[in-house]
Amino acid sequence: MDRAQAYEKVTEIFRDIFEDDEIVLSDETTAKDIEGWDSLTHLSLINEIEMAFDIRFKLAEVQKSKNVGELITALLSHVGE
Amino acid sequence: MDNSICSFRDLQKLSRKEVAGPGVKIAVLGNCSTQFLSQAINGAVKNRGFNASVFDADYNQIEAQLLDRESELFAFEPDFIVLWLSTEKLYEEFLDEDAGKRPSFAERYMAKILRYWELAGKNSKAKILQFNFTETEDKCLGNYSVKVTSSFSYQIRKLNFILEESMAENANVFPVDILSLQIRLGRDKFGDAPLYYNAKMTVSINSLPYIAKEVAGIIAATKGSIKKCVIMDLDNTLWGGVIGDDGLGGIEIGELGQGHCFSNLQRWLKQLKQCGIILAVCSKNNEETAKEPFEKHEDMILKLEDISVFVANWEDKASNIKLIQKTLNIGMDSIVFLDDNPFERNLVREMIPEITVPELPEDPALYLDFLQKENLFENIAFCGESADRTKQYRAEFERKKAELSYESIDEYLKSLKMVGRAREFEEVRFQRIAELTQRSNQFNLRTVRYTKGDIERISKDDSYITLYYTLKDKFGDHGLVSVVILKKIDETSVFVDTWLMSCRVLKRGMEEFIVNTLVDRVKEKGFKLIEAQYIPTPKNKMVEHIYDRMGFTPVGEGNYRLNVEDYIYKPNFIETE
Numbered sequence: 001m002d003r004a005q006a007y008e009k010v011t012e013i014f015r016d017i018f019e020d021d022e023i024v025l026s027d028e029t030t031a032k033d034i035e036g037w038d039s040l041t042h043l044s045l046i047n048e049i050e051m052a053f054d055i056r057f058k059l060a061e062v063q064k065s066k067n068v069g070e071l072i073t074a075l076l077s078h079v080g081e
Numbered sequence: 082m083d084n085s086i087c088s089f090r091d092l093q094k095l096s097r098k099e100v101a102g103p104g105v106k107i108a109v110l111g112n113c114s115t116q117f118l119s120q121a122i123n124g125a126v127k128n129r130g131f132n133a134s135v136f137d138a139d140y141n142q143i144e145a146q147l148l149d150r151e152s153e154l155f156a157f158e159p160d161f162i163v164l165w166l167s168t169e170k171l172y173e174e175f176l177d178e179d180a181g182k183r184p185s186f187a188e189r190y191m192a193k194i195l196r197y198w199e200l201a202g203k204n205s206k207a208k209i210l211q212f213n214f215t216e217t218e219d220k221c222l223g224n225y226s227v228k229v230t231s232s233f234s235y236q237i238r239k240l241n242f243i244l245e246e247s248m249a250e251n252a253n254v255f256p257v258d259i260l261s262l263q264i265r266l267g268r269d270k271f272g273d274a275p276l277y278y279n280a281k282m283t284v285s286i287n288s289l290p291y292i293a294k295e296v297a298g299i300i301a302a303t304k305g306s307i308k309k310c311v312i313m314d315l316d317n318t319l320w321g322g323v324i325g326d327d328g329l330g331g332i333e334i335g336e337l338g339q340g341h342c343f344s345n346l347q348r349w350l351k352q353l354k355q356c357g358i359i360l361a362v363c364s365k366n367n368e369e370t371a372k373e374p375f376e377k378h379e380d381m382i383l384k385l386e387d388i389s390v391f392v393a394n395w396e397d398k399a400s401n402i403k404l405i406q407k408t409l410n411i412g413m414d415s416i417v418f419l420d421d422n423p424f425e426r427n428l429v430r431e432m433i434p435e436i437t438v439p440e441l442p443e444d445p446a447l448y449l450d451f452l453q454k455e456n457l458f459e460n461i462a463f464c465g466e467s468a469d470r471t472k473q474y475r476a477e478f479e480r481k482k483a484e485l486s487y488e489s490i491d492e493y494l495k496s497l498k499m500v501g502r503a504r505e506f507e508e509v510r511f512q513r514i515a516e517l518t519q520r521s522n523q524f525n526l527r528t529v530r531y532t533k534g535d536i537e538r539i540s541k542d543d544s545y546i547t548l549y550y551t552l553k554d555k556f557g558d559h560g561l562v563s564v565v566i567l568k569k570i571d572e573t574s575v576f577v578d579t580w581l582m583s584c585r586v587l588k589r590g591m592e593e594f595i596v597n598t599l600v601d602r603v604k605e606k607g608f609k610l611i612e613a614q615y616i617p618t619p620k621n622k623m624v625e626h627i628y629d630r631m632g633f634t635p636v637g638e639g640n641y642r643l644n645v646e647d648y649i650y651k652p653n654f655i656e657t658e
Binding site for chain 2: 016017039040043044047048051056057058059062063
């Protein structure tokens with residue numbers, strides 16, 4: 001899986017969770033840019049991504065990913081593990 | 082994941098909607114983060130047709146909420162309080178204690194839970210839904226840990242056991258067996274360590290729908306959604322093979338072929354019968370052939386006397402099921418139909434949408450396991466051996482036959498030699514009375530549900546007059562058949578808060594007998610007026626006009642009034658004991 005494919009799938013998940021079909025993600029997107037992205041929704045988001053990609057994030061990755069770019073990088077490091 | 086389980090996201094979405102249906106207020110208290118559990122419960126309860134509203138106390142607010150009489154919890158006036166004390170948190174508390182205190186951990190913790198129940202009971206009428214404790218693998222001394230009283234493994238198992246004992250003594254507390262879910266899903270799937278350390282949530286997000294479904298099932302059961310009857314197919318459902326083709330020696334039951342799985346299914350069904358579930362047979366067979374294994378096969382666990390209604394013929398199954406339902410006089414939605422044949426299952430589902438038809442797996446080895454996981458028989462009371470009413474249903478069958486041999490209904494009723502009795506609520510009857518308020522749907526004027534705890538409180542409260550009725554006849558004892566609760570409004574009048582009656586005794590003159598004795602009781606106590614009310618539900622149309630028939634005056638909107646001095650006693654054939 002390449003980064004673009006991962007982006008596409010993750011964007012879908014974001015659009016479903018935040019109920020907004022116009023969400024466009026970039027490496028720099030942070031919680032401040034998306035309405036409703038609080039710590040609780042973050043957990044739900046992580047769970048959906050884990051299910052969609054069949055991966056498990058590490059605790060530190062969940063806590064420390066500062067933006068979408070870091071999240072995608074962490075995600076890709078687990079794919080195919 | 083299981084198909085019958087909604088995803089957490091679906092429940093979350095549903096939790097934000099309103100559904101048409103009775104409102105239910107649920108408060109969730111935990112020593113862990115419960116926000117997601119609250120959303121899942123909200124969605125799952127809506128899935129069962131109740132418009133849930135949920136109050137989620139913040140993380141670890143149990144004591145603060147319960148101790149303060151004016152807390153948000155009590156202001157919310159919950160119908161249910163969900164109490165979740167997670168093992169992960171207990172484990173930390175346990176390890177932080179002095180090692181010397183650990184052997185008494187379970188007992189001390191139970192004392193704390195009892196205090197929670199007491200505080201909840203003092204300040205609200207909520208029923209408590211108490212989670213039991215999941216297990217961990219502490220292994221401080223390896224396997225040896227489980228015989229060391231100061232180990233967590235020893236104490237958490239002990240705590241589960243004494244929790245069960247305490248719940249048995251508290252009618253207002255209902256267990257939520259999350260331990261069985263942990264066992265089913267496996268500890269690795271059920272928990273989620275990163276989630277716990279990140280957000281203090283002790284179960285994985287994908288396990289929440291399982292827990293929520295159980296909670297919703299219990300809530301629905303307290304509202305009367307309880308299964309009462311299992312209708313069973315025979316060939317390849319209760320035994321392997323076809324009795325008509327294979328004969329008595331050829332069907333698989335006991336040690337023959339796959340017989341063991343059918344034997345175990347029968348063992349479990351027999352236990353259901355002992356717990357009060359009615360067993361009935363519906364089979365495409367000649368009656369004689371179908372009955373033969375029950376009468377003659379020594380490996381059959383179920384015998385003819387375990388079956389309340391036995392229907393074997395060549396009619397379609399939907400019609401036969403309707404016949405059984407009429408004979409038993411119970412709601413279609415309280416019936417489960419078991420059949421190995423997908424064609425028959427679909428036909429029945431199509432013709433009778435209210436009935437529950439489990440999608441049995443193809444392999445009979447999986448039947449029992451599948452049915453147990455489905456958890457179809459959620460209940461909120463157990464009244465011991467008296468639960469088994471098969472004899473009464475069989476006697477009813479005899480009565481039906483006798484009825485046909487008399488010229489007139491009066492002749493028949495006279496021949497029954499009925500004896501009725503009215504008594505105030507007594508302790509030994511609390512359980513059965515509560516059960517009737519929870520289960521009766523058809524002959525139930527206001528459909529108010531009470532727990533054993535409620536009944537106990539009402540019976541001790543001077544502002545109520547309580548009556549329960551029993552009836553017997555020459556064919557047998559019907560036991561407790563009707564419940565009346567009168568609430569005093571003022572010096573001269575009472576209100577019929579509850580009047581329900583078992584449909585088994587309809588058309589015997591019991592309604593007349595009840596109102597006659599009721600009026601007597603009200604007069605004795607010095608009251609002049611009886612106020613009454615009919616609240617329509619989808620199921621109680623049969624009693625829509627009962628107060629008119631009994632001579633009450635309608636005063637609008639389903640309300641009625643009777644001046645006891647004007648009451649004309651209604652003739653019937655029931656003697657007073």
